[in-house]
Amino acid sequence: AQTVTQSQPEMSVQEAETVTLSCTYDTSESDYYLFWYKQPPSRQMILVIRQEAYKQQNATENRFSVNFQKAAKSFSLKISDSQLGDAAMYFCAYRSGGGATNKLIFGTGTLLAVQP
Amino acid sequence: DTGVSQDPRHKITKRGQNVTFRCDPISEHNRLYWYRQTLGQGPEFLTYFQNEAQLEKSRLLSDRFSAERPKGSFSTLEIQRTEQGDSAMYLCASRRQDNYGYTFGSGTRLTVV
Numbered sequence: 001a002q003t004v005t006q007s008q009p010e011m012s013v014q015e016a017e018t019v020t021l022s023c024t025y026d027t028s029e030s031d032y033y034l035f036w037y038k039q040p041p042s043r044q045m046i047l048v049i050r051q052e053a054y055k056q057q058n059a060t061e062n063r064f065s066v067n068f069q070k071a072a073k074s075f076s077l078k079i080s081d082s083q084l085g086d087a088a089m090y091f092c093a094y095r096s097g098g099g100a101t102n103k104l105i106f107g108t109g110t111l112l113a114v115q116p
Numbered sequence: 117d118t119g120v121s122q123d124p125r126h127k128i129t130k131r132g133q134n135v136t137f138r139c140d141p142i143s144e145h146n147r148l149y150w151y152r153q154t155l156g157q158g159p160e161f162l163t164y165f166q167n168e169a170q171l172e173k174s175r176l177l178s179d180r181f182s183a184e185r186p187k188g189s190f191s192t193l194e195i196q197r198t199e200q201g202d203s204a205m206y207l208c209a210s211r212r213q214d215n216y217g218y219t220f221g222s223g224t225r226l227t228v229v
Binding site: 006091093101102106 | 161
């Protein structure tokens with residue numbers, strides 16, 4: 001079974017600085033997708049960034065980028081120029097490329113605080 | 117696109133009572149998922165619908181839980197004889213078959229007292 005591990009329960013960053021959130025996963029599959037989701041206090045989960053395992057190039061979305069190390073099964077999220085609105089719980093998630101369900105498997109999350 | 121709607125937002129119930137939650141997915145999304153999220157944890161998969169067919173159920177979904185999606189539109193999740201351990205946030209998500217993006221609702225927070 002696939003598992004996702006986030007070893008940082010809480011992180012803090014100064015506004016305008018850069019922070020990296022860690023995520024490791026375990027799978028025997030070769031075709032899969034990885035996601036970072038943001039869950040603000042309003043609780044609605046929002047997609048931050050997505051990475052396809054077959055792509056070697058790291059995904060980037062504006063201030064958000066990932067460091068995808070397939071051999072190490074590592075998928076970290078870098079937030080540049082942190083803003084107060086980035087404060088939230090961040091979840092790393094895994095999805096199989098095959099199969100019928102394509103359910104997401106989540107880590108336990110990292111609570112990010114942004115200090116003004 | 118009005119997003120995924122969940123109702124109610126909050127529910128407080130006494131132990132032993134039955135509760136039902138509703139999820140209205142985005143209209144063109146044929147795939148619907150239910151997740152449960154307890155405090156300090158990530159969401160855990162409960163069940164999946166493709167159109168009206170329930171194709172997968174997690175072992176977390178005990179006999180007291182039942183989910184339906186009549187006509188492949190809205191879905192309901194019912195918990196019978198609630199227990200304190202059922203207290204959690206219940207999240208619904210939907211997506212189109214050809215799309216990677218899952219849209220989540222704001223969830224229903226259940227408190228069993």
